[in-house]
Amino acid sequence: MSACKKYYLPKRLQYDQLLFSEQDPENNAKILLDFYNKRLKLLEYNSLNLAGLDNLLLKTAMKHNLEKVLITASVDDWENFLSQGYVLECLNKFYFSGKPGFHMSKFLSASRRQSSNPAEADRILQMVLQKSVTIPHALPEGYTVRPCRDEDIPAMVQLFTRVFSTYPSPVYDPAYLFQTTHTNSYYLLLINDRKQIVSIISAEINKRYSNAEVTDCSTLPEYRGKGFMSALLAALEKEIKKRGITNLYSIARATSPGINTVLRRHDYTYGGRFIKNCNISGGFEDMNLWFKQLNHWQY
Numbered sequence: 287m288s289a290c291k292k293y294y295l296p297k298r299l300q301y302d303q304l305l306f307s308e309q310d311p312e313n314n315a316k317i318l319l320d321f322y323n324k325r326l327k328l329l330e331y332n333s334l335n336l337a338g339l340d341n342l343l344l345k346t347a348m349k350h351n352l353e354k355v356l357i358t359a360s361v362d363d364w365e366n367f368l369s370q371g372y373v374l375e376c377l378n379k380f381y382f383s384g385k386p387g388f389h390m391s392k393f394l395s396a397s398r399r400q401s402s403n404p405a406e407a408d409r410i411l412q413m414v415l416q417k418s419v420t421i422p423h424a425l426p427e428g429y430t431v432r433p434c435r436d437e438d439i440p441a442m443v444q445l446f447t448r449v450f451s452t453y454p455s456p457v458y459d460p461a462y463l464f465q466t467t468h469t470n471s472y473y474l475l476l477i478n479d480r481k482q483i484v485s486i487i488s489a490e491i492n493k494r495y496s497n498a499e500v501t502d503c504s505t506l507p508e509y510r511g512k513g514f515m516s517a518l519l520a521a522l523e524k525e526i527k528k529r530g531i532t533n534l535y536s537i538a539r540a541t542s543p544g545i546n547t548v549l550r551r552h553d554y555t556y557g558g559r560f561i562k563n564c565n566i567s568g569g570f571e572d573m574n575l576w577f578k579q580l581n582h583w584q585y
């Protein structure tokens with residue numbers, strides 16, 4: 287039986303992404319075509335026929351020359367996806383409203399399957415895992431943390447442009463930042479004593495599964511290593527807890543000691559590595575998953 291019947295009209299999300307839903311009641315698949323990162327993401331599914339769903343995903347990915355298919359399987363399905371040839375890249379124990387999410391992939395090109403710098407990523411992971419969990423330092427006098435406002439967007443674009451030569455989402459585009467800050471993302475800024483933005487962090491909130499991705503972490507080069515990202519993450523966690531989100535996770539460049547250290551210091555658990563996951567800082571890089579379950583009773 288063909289799983290590939292009709293599609294809804296595609297909806298344009300950003301410059302390089304296309305979202306569509308597949309109408310077959312057997313699959314109920316919501317699919318993101320991510321051209322910029324050359325990958326297909328299955329965002330939602332409700333499938334009785336995983337072989338048919340897999341067939342649909344592969345056909346769609348190949349048609350658009352995408353190199354990687356990513357799915358997040360539930361505890362009931364992940365072994366069936368294994369049988370369909372998917373490999374388990376990462377595990378977030380609390381992704382689906384407190385239940386585990388199994389991040390699994392199929393690679394459609396040999397080069398995409400090859401880790402970018404595994405020895406260096408392993409070295410950094412071991413170094414970071416030896417660090418203890420710590421409480422962030424107080425901010426220096428004159429420095430403040432606050433949510434972003436519309437008028438901050440040009441300065442945010444400037445900071446992102448300085449920090450990243452390429453980035454998986456179009457944070458260089460003021461229209462994208464305007465749209466995302468007014469929908470599902472919450473941005474916090476760290477401001478110095480001259481009212482300049484020196485660090486940015488955001489949480490992309492998924493209310494359906496009560497989780498949020500900590501992302502867009504960036505500090506201007508001359509302000510790094512002073513505990514600013516750590517302070518921002520602590521402030522972000524407090525805000526996210528108030529919104530009833532239970533699971534936070536972050537997908538961090540595997541060869542960046544800074545961001546992996548910040549997550550480890552805040553008691554995130556390492557959940558595995560996505561191979562050549564996205565186009566960041568000039569190429570396709572391996573990304574580490576870190577996750578944390580928020581303890582609401584502490585607040």
Ligand SMILES: CC(C)(COP(=O)(O)OP(=O)(O)OC[C@H]1O[C@@H](n2cnc3c(N)ncnc32)[C@H](O)[C@@H]1OP(=O)(O)O)[C@@H](O)C(=O)NCCC(=O)NCCS
Pocket residue numbers: 449485503504505506509510511512513514515516517537538539542543544545547548551
């Ligand atoms: C990652 C980044 C946001 C961290 O910001 P920051 O304000 O410097 O972070 P903090 O000062 O709070 O913490 C950084 C930690 O990493 C450590 N660190 C940084 N570089 C390191 C290195 N090369 N080797 C070992 N540790 C390192 C710092 O010592 C500090 O650890 P500590 O808690 O033991 O003091 C910043 O480096 C950055 O903008 N990098 C480029 C963008 C990027 O890669 N973002 C992540 C995308 S996934």
